[in-house]
Amino acid sequence: MITTTTPRRTARAAALLGALAIVAGTVLGTLPAHADEPGAPPAATEAPKVDLILDGSGSMRTIDIQGKSRMEVAQQSIAEVIDALPNETEFGIRTLGATYPGSDQKEGCKDTQQLYRVGKTNKVEAKTAVATVRPTGWTPIGIALRAAAQDLGTGPTTRRIVLITDGEDTCAPPDPCDVARELASQGIHLVVDTLGLAHDDKTRQQLICIANATGGTFTDVRTQEQLTKRVKQLVNRAQDTHAITPAKVSGTDKCADAPLLTPGVYTDREKFSEHRVYRVPVKAGEELRASVSVTPDRAVARDYGVLLRATDSGGQELVRGSDAGSGRTDVASTGLRWSAAEDDDSASASPSTGSTGSKGAKGTSSDVLSGTRTVCLVVSNSFAAQAGVQADPGLPLELTVDVAAASPAPDGPAMGLGRGWILLGVLTLAGLLAGLIFGWLARWRIAVWREN
Numbered sequence: 001m002i003t004t005t006t007p008r009r010t011a012r013a014a015a016l017l018g019a020l021a022i023v024a025g026t027v028l029g030t031l032p033a034h035a036d037e038p039g040a041p042p043a044a045t046e047a048p049k050v051d052l053i054l055d056g057s058g059s060m061r062t063i064d065i066q067g068k069s070r071m072e073v074a075q076q077s078i079a080e081v082i083d084a085l086p087n088e089t090e091f092g093i094r095t096l097g098a099t100y101p102g103s104d105q106k107e108g109c110k111d112t113q114q115l116y117r118v119g120k121t122n123k124v125e126a127k128t129a130v131a132t133v134r135p136t137g138w139t140p141i142g143i144a145l146r147a148a149a150q151d152l153g154t155g156p157t158t159r160r161i162v163l164i165t166d167g168e169d170t171c172a173p174p175d176p177c178d179v180a181r182e183l184a185s186q187g188i189h190l191v192v193d194t195l196g197l198a199h200d201d202k203t204r205q206q207l208i209c210i211a212n213a214t215g216g217t218f219t220d221v222r223t224q225e226q227l228t229k230r231v232k233q234l235v236n237r238a239q240d241t242h243a244i245t246p247a248k249v250s251g252t253d254k255c256a257d258a259p260l261l262t263p264g265v266y267t268d269r270e271k272f273s274e275h276r277v278y279r280v281p282v283k284a285g286e287e288l289r290a291s292v293s294v295t296p297d298r299a300v301a302r303d304y305g306v307l308l309r310a311t312d313s314g315g316q317e318l319v320r321g322s323d324a325g326s327g328r329t330d331v332a333s334t335g336l337r338w339s340a341a342e343d344d345d346s347a348s349a350s351p352s353t354g355s356t357g358s359k360g361a362k363g364t365s366s367d368v369l370s371g372t373r374t375v376c377l378v379v380s381n382s383f384a385a386q387a388g389v390q391a392d393p394g395l396p397l398e399l400t401v402d403v404a405a406a407s408p409a410p411d412g413p414a415m416g417l418g419r420g421w422i423l424l425g426v427l428t429l430a431g432l433l434a435g436l437i438f439g440w441l442a443r444w445r446i447a448v449w450r451e452n
Helices: 002-029 070-083 123-131 141-152 176-185 201-214 224-240 340-347 365-370 419-451
Strands: 049-055 063-065 090-096 112-119 159-165 190-196 218-220 264-270 275-283 286-294 304-311 317-325 332-339 372-381 395-405
Touching: 049 070, 049 112, 049 141, 049 224, 063 070, 070 123, 070 224, 090 123, 090 141, 112 123, 112 141, 141 159, 141 176, 141 190, 141 201, 159 201, 159 224, 176 190, 176 201, 190 201, 190 224, 201 218, 264 275, 275 286, 275 395, 286 304, 286 340, 286 372, 304 332, 372 395
Parallel strands: 049 090, 049 159, 159 190, 190 218
Antiparallel strands: 090 112, 264 395, 275 372, 286 332, 286 395, 304 317, 304 372, 317 332
């Protein structure tokens, strides 16, 4: 009896399991597929660019790093970096204080030279050039930074300056921190990373200030291995930065006269606790995607925040995104998404009535006739400067704007109850069928046990 019952029951169980798989597969197959996100912007045709500034001032003769002079350590590390350069990276070397041996500070503070031009690197020539540098004069960091920025030029990629020095600027003015802020305010997306071979507080604070002003990093170097490793990391990082340099734009305090933006990346400066407004046209059936980052490039008070709002031309808020910080991060950023399809009522309202949309947004006559909504992006911040900190220029702001085909709303007709509810229904059905099968199998096992 066992031999006749078992195959039948097993076959029935297999049939039920097969049915379960078919049902689950069919229902899951009906779930709407995720719309492909818009492709990333095409890669820049320009190679990553790095200009290394080597301090050649007299203090680089000091022997205090693993029994070697600071210059010797820097030269050996740079030679190793050059050997490991990625083929696509365009690399250059500039010196400061390395050629004027005299005692006239006015002349010594003009001493910065392009040792190896930024471009495709002949490694033998570049290493030979570095090996010829001898510690000589003063430390004109400010003018060297300006010159390095000119070495790198402008273009679609982010440029990177790597500064290796053992002391603070001895030639101010210009103050190197002011020069760094000046370069950052030009909107060319130039990053300066600083590496200090000396460890006094004044030098450290100046190098930190230079790096912070441009979104770079500071490293306190103690060994040759540390210097080599860090410079290699910074050179490689040049390949991972923005493919497109942000375009400069100036926001206003009112939507009516705000600049009109198309999809792209933009840079601006926002004062402490200020509102900056920009306009973006969005057609029916399109979705606006925007994000903003504000960088505190100087000492700010704790407990700050950044707010990004999308409003209609009348000031009615459509959606918002916000971020709060406490001084432990070097950037505050947030984003939002809004679809023109969300306000179909306002888009179809009669121009003469000025009807209010489903979310209270009113469309203008021109908006209705053209099928395009003008969305105002409002960037606000709650940063406050610490005592004695300069308020001007404003904080660096980077705004990214994209307009793409609208995704179906989670509660819209195209989605029914939404993907989450459909998936929940599938899981419930699968659980029910699984429970029935396991219950039936349990009864079958009991029946077999009794028969035995």
